[in-house]
Amino acid sequence: xxxxxxxxxxxxxxxxxxxxxxxxxxxxxxxxxxxxxxxxxxxxxxxxxxxxxxxxxxxxxxxxxxxxxxxxxxxxxxxxxxxxxx
Numbered sequence: 001x002x003x004x005x006x007x008x009x010x011x012x013x014x015x016x017x018x019x020x021x022x023x024x025x026x027x028x029x030x031x032x033x034x035x036x037x038x039x040x041x042x043x044x045x046x047x048x049x050x051x052x053x054x055x056x057x058x059x060x061x062x063x064x065x066x067x068x069x070x071x072x073x074x075x076x077x078x079x080x081x082x083x084x085x086x
Contacts, residue, residue, distance in 0.1 A: 006061030013054025020047030 024044025027033055034041055 004061045004064055006057045006064070010054045010056070010058025010061055013050050014058060015054075017047050017050030017052070017054055020044075021051055023047070 020043050024041050024047050027043065028041060031039065
């Protein structure tokens, strides 16, 4: 159970936010497309927000150490060869 939900969630938001942001950049000059949203390029704005949220989630998911990794000493750990406690 070493998979942190923040990693795949961050990847999904990175992917969808990137696609929306690229579409918003590609259609930046199309005034008819953004007439309903009062001229605001909503694809670019929300694509950027989703991309930033995905990057934050992915970063904190990769940075976090799982409890399993903290509980199991590594073979190179000098304390692992110490005498067992009673």
